[in-house]
Amino acid sequence: MANKRSVIKAIKQAAKRRVRNKSVESRIKTFRKKVWIAIEEKDKERAEKNLLITLKEMDKAVTKGIWHRNEAARKKSRLMKRFNAAFKESKEANASKEVQVATETA
16 A cells, blocks of 8 residues: 555555546446347337447536547447448338339339
8 A cells, every 4th residue: 555645645646546537437338239139129219229328428428528439439330330330221222112102102
């Protein structure tokens, strides 16, 4: 254990920060997993809802200094890429159905 008061205080502060940072990290991981599960289940509404929350939490982590802004940008980009890839197929399927309906009624 350290002998100087300033070092003892620094150790206590680091411990508090570590607990706070770990809770934020855990929260973000939980929401990312919820997004992944919703994507796998093809539940767009739930995925979109959790995606927005996750992005917001990532931005907060950057603001609080828990994450570097590039780390957040990279993780947000990967998450959005996964989301868009999963639901791009459904968009194309809906568009082709609309085109078929339009040609049948015409």
